[in-house]
Amino acid sequence: MSVTDVDTVEAKTATDVRRVKKGEFRSARGLLAPAVIFLILLTQIPFLVTIGFSMIKWNLLYPKDRGFTGVDNYVTALSSGALWPSIVATVLITAFSVIMSLLFGLLFALLLDRQFPGRAVARTLMITPFLVMPAAAALIWKYSMFDTNIGILNWVSRSLHLPVVSWSTEHPLLAVVIVLTWQFTPFMMLILLAGLQGQDKGILEAAQVDGAGTWRTFTWITLPHLRMYVEIGVLLGAVIIIQVFDPVAILTKGTGGTKTLAYLLYERAFIGLDVGEAAAYGVVTVVLTIIVATVALRTLFKVFMAGGSR
Amino acid sequence: MLARKRTLTFGAGALASALTLAACSSGAVSSDSGSAGGGTPVTLNLATVNNGQMKDMEKLKGEYEKSHPGVTVNFQVMEEGDLRAAVTADVASGAGQYDIVTIGAYETPQWGANGWLVDLTEPLKSDASYDVNDILPPVRVAISNDGKQYAVPFYGESSILMYNKEILDKAGVTLSADPTWQEVADAAKKVKTADTAGICMRGKPGWGDLFAPLTTVVQTFGGNWYDQQWNATVNTPEWKQAVTFYKTMLDQSGEKDPVSYSFNECLTALKENKAAMWADASVAASLLEADDSPVKGKMGYAHMPVVKTKESGWLWSWNLAVPATTKKKDAAIDFVKWATSKDYIKLVGQKIGWSNVPPGSRTSTYEIPEYKKAAAAYAPITLDVMSSVKPEQPGVSPQPWVGIQYVSIPEFQDVGNQCAQLIADYIANRSTVDDALSKCQAIAQKAGDAHKK
Numbered sequence: 001m002s003v004t005d006v007d008t009v010e011a012k013t014a015t016d017v018r019r020v021k022k023g024e025f026r027s028a029r030g031l032l033a034p035a036v037i038f039l040i041l042l043t044q045i046p047f048l049v050t051i052g053f054s055m056i057k058w059n060l061l062y063p064k065d066r067g068f069t070g071v072d073n074y075v076t077a078l079s080s081g082a083l084w085p086s087i088v089a090t091v092l093i094t095a096f097s098v099i100m101s102l103l104f105g106l107l108f109a110l111l112l113d114r115q116f117p118g119r120a121v122a123r124t125l126m127i128t129p130f131l132v133m134p135a136a137a138a139l140i141w142k143y144s145m146f147d148t149n150i151g152i153l154n155w156v157s158r159s160l161h162l163p164v165v166s167w168s169t170e171h172p173l174l175a176v177v178i179v180l181t182w183q184f185t186p187f188m189m190l191i192l193l194a195g196l197q198g199q200d201k202g203i204l205e206a207a208q209v210d211g212a213g214t215w216r217t218f219t220w221i222t223l224p225h226l227r228m229y230v231e232i233g234v235l236l237g238a239v240i241i242i243q244v245f246d247p248v249a250i251l252t253k254g255t256g257g258t259k260t261l262a263y264l265l266y267e268r269a270f271i272g273l274d275v276g277e278a279a280a281y282g283v284v285t286v287v288l289t290i291i292v293a294t295v296a297l298r299t300l301f302k303v304f305m306a307g308g309s310r
Numbered sequence: 311m312l313a314r315k316r317t318l319t320f321g322a323g324a325l326a327s328a329l330t331l332a333a334c335s336s337g338a339v340s341s342d343s344g345s346a347g348g349g350t351p352v353t354l355n356l357a358t359v360n361n362g363q364m365k366d367m368e369k370l371k372g373e374y375e376k377s378h379p380g381v382t383v384n385f386q387v388m389e390e391g392d393l394r395a396a397v398t399a400d401v402a403s404g405a406g407q408y409d410i411v412t413i414g415a416y417e418t419p420q421w422g423a424n425g426w427l428v429d430l431t432e433p434l435k436s437d438a439s440y441d442v443n444d445i446l447p448p449v450r451v452a453i454s455n456d457g458k459q460y461a462v463p464f465y466g467e468s469s470i471l472m473y474n475k476e477i478l479d480k481a482g483v484t485l486s487a488d489p490t491w492q493e494v495a496d497a498a499k500k501v502k503t504a505d506t507a508g509i510c511m512r513g514k515p516g517w518g519d520l521f522a523p524l525t526t527v528v529q530t531f532g533g534n535w536y537d538q539q540w541n542a543t544v545n546t547p548e549w550k551q552a553v554t555f556y557k558t559m560l561d562q563s564g565e566k567d568p569v570s571y572s573f574n575e576c577l578t579a580l581k582e583n584k585a586a587m588w589a590d591a592s593v594a595a596s597l598l599e600a601d602d603s604p605v606k607g608k609m610g611y612a613h614m615p616v617v618k619t620k621e622s623g624w625l626w627s628w629n630l631a632v633p634a635t636t637k638k639k640d641a642a643i644d645f646v647k648w649a650t651s652k653d654y655i656k657l658v659g660q661k662i663g664w665s666n667v668p669p670g671s672r673t674s675t676y677e678i679p680e681y682k683k684a685a686a687a688y689a690p691i692t693l694d695v696m697s698s699v700k701p702e703q704p705g706v707s708p709q710p711w712v713g714i715q716y717v718s719i720p721e722f723q724d725v726g727n728q729c730a731q732l733i734a735d736y737i738a739n740r741s742t743v744d745d746a747l748s749k750c751q752a753i754a755q756k757a758g759d760a761h762k763k
Contacts, residue, residue, distance in 0.1 A: 059720070060398055060399060060402045060403075061398070061402070061420070061720030061721075062720065063402050063403075063424060063426075064424075142570075147570075148565075148566040148567045148570075149566075149579070149582075149584060164566060166566055166567030166569075166570070168567075168569075168570060169567045169569045169570060169738045170738070253514070253515045253516065253731065253734075254515075254731060255515055255569070255731050255734050255735055255738070255740075256735065256738065256740055267727065270391075270395055271723055271724055271727045272724040273395075273398065273720070273723075273724070274724075
């Protein structure tokens with residue numbers, strides 16, 4: 001097969017709309033059935049059970065007092081006043097962490113896009129925070145960075161004769177965001193670096209020939225090119241960070257406006273030991289997440305659609 | 311085409327292996343029932359918490375297995391929080407995974423009332439050599455319900471005031487053996503320096519963290535969680551006084567960032583000379599006097615500070631109990647008796663070390679000469695406090711439950727946890743005391759309503 005052959009084949013599949021016969025469809029579906037059924041069993045049954053639990057009164061500590069309550073648990077969940085602050089906390093933490101890690105990710109991606117000796121080592125080191133387990137990352141920050149006695153940050157402020165700051169107490173939201181930013185900057189950096197390296201060198205050279213400076217080249221050529229990668233990074237990052245649990249549990253215990261939905265749910269289930277109420281919170285959380293995810297996925301599909309708005 | 315075929319086979323393979331796994335996991339139920347001494351092999355599953363004394367028990371279980379051929383004891387050691395969740399779920403659902411469980415003083419009377427635990431009153435009484443009356447009376451009261459004893463204390467603790475004599479001497483401060491809170495707060499102010507806190511107190515949100523000492527402070531200030539009729543009494547002047555006092559003391563002379571301090575953090579601060587005083591669990595004394603502790607021999611001990619009551623020490627014990635779902639009741643009771651006997655305490659002393667002996671469970675422990683010598687600094691005061699606290703009425707007025715730094719109702723861990731977060735917000739200057747207490751009052755009242763007669 002020569003190069004031209006491949007080109008024509010590609011052109012064909014891209015332009016011709018393939019008509020699939022109904023029979024072919026059916027057999028394809030039949031072959032997929034085991035996997036699909038398995039997937040449904042694995043994902044949907046636990047959710048249905050959760051919905052079932054959310055309709056019953058069941059506190060683990062009152063074994064004899066179990067029964068159907070209908071929507072009581074939902075009324076409790078929505079009227080307890082814990083849900084709204086929790087949604088606010090989740091949104092704030094997610095938004096700030098995504099934006100911060102995106103900015104830092106872009107900065108480091110631009111630096112790593114250049115040729116310099118030891119670039120591979122630098123790249124590996126930059127990725128490390130993303131490979132550290134979330135709980136371990138939160139512990140590292142809690143003790144060796146934020147701590148008032150042994151933390152590096154306070155050692156620095158002591159040496160500069162600045163006041164000692166107890167980060168996770170005085171700035172709980174910021175502390176959680178800092179940890180998450182540190183963790184997710186490499187993730188954003190990798191996506192953006194892939195984007196940068198996918199730039200057409202020819203266009204960049206043309207810009208140089210036309211006398212565009214570095215800044216103009218960056219704002220007029222590189223940034224529009226990166227738009228798609230930024231969108232993917234933001235979407236994936238938001239979907240992961242919205243479930244944040246570890247830094248909240250380890251740094252702040254949900255105090256100071258950092259009680260995210262995941263942590264609230266954990267408290268109801270494992271400290272309140274109230275299966276019904278926790279299940280109701282879980283269902284509410286799922287509904288909210290589905291709304292966010294639908295909007296997000298729509299946008300994601302737009303990104304992948306050839307000949308979309310780009 | 312080739313790629314498509316590969317995914318298909320991979321999918322089928324994954325499905326097949328998943329089904330095999332499911333088939334395997336559902337058939338591994340052991341069904342050995344029997345009693346000790348019958349010579350039939352018996353396996354006992356014991357769930358416990360990862361504290362030093364429990365790990366010592368695991369080290370010594372071989373001694374029991376040697377003298378009881380055919381019996382094996384499997385230890386499952388977990389974190390306190392995990393143990394609570396695992397054992398609660400197991401016992402509440404009647405799964406019967408464990409034959410012996412380790413439970414705190416808080417759960418014991420409730421679980422006994424639920425019928426989840428085997429009543430041990432008769433088996434313990436009928437064995438004269440076990441000498442059940444040797445167990446410290448307040449501990450026994452705290453883990454009984456309607457006169458029935460559902461568990462046996464493995465070790466118990468109260469709370470005491472610990473202070474670094476060197477630092478206090480340097481500042482020219484002396485403390486009485488029964489100090490008042492005001493006296494302690496004034497002393498803390500005097501000994502405080504730029505890099506040494508006057509006193510270290512817990513502030514970490516959690517019902518077992520912040521509220522263990524804070525509830526005892528509230529009670530000695532004359533407040534409590536509930537009155538006789540289960541009306542919450544959190545928004546009272548006494549609570550406000552106590553909580554404001556606690557915060558003011560921390561602000562003036564406490565450690566920096568108290569909201570991230572609990573038992574272990576304060577222990578570290580004391581060992582590193584970062585704090586001069588500490589009011590906390592009596593078990594801490596044996597850690598401060600351990601061979602590797604830099605402050606060994608420099609510490610002084612006093613009763614927990616008071617305001618309106620005579621004593622304000624708390625009472626906590628980790629106990630061994632037998633769930634009602636066990637199929638090996640007799641063998642389980644036999645092991646529980648062995649692990650809480652006088653002989654076991656001597657065994658720990660001889661095999662592991664006299665300072666590692668489980669404290670606060672038996673009066674006779676404090677009469678062993680070797681232990682008296684090893685724990686001279688803190689044993690007398692521990693025994694004194696533990697014998698004089700009153701779990702039926704630790705505060706100024708009577709209360710409808712038995713227990714000191716907790717309320718023996720199932721909702722308390724939830725109530726205490728939420729309120730601890732509110733008070734931690736106040737300690738960290740994120741809210742006002744009135745705001746925190748009125749919110750906490752509403753949470754506590756909701757739980758109290760469920761117990762009104």
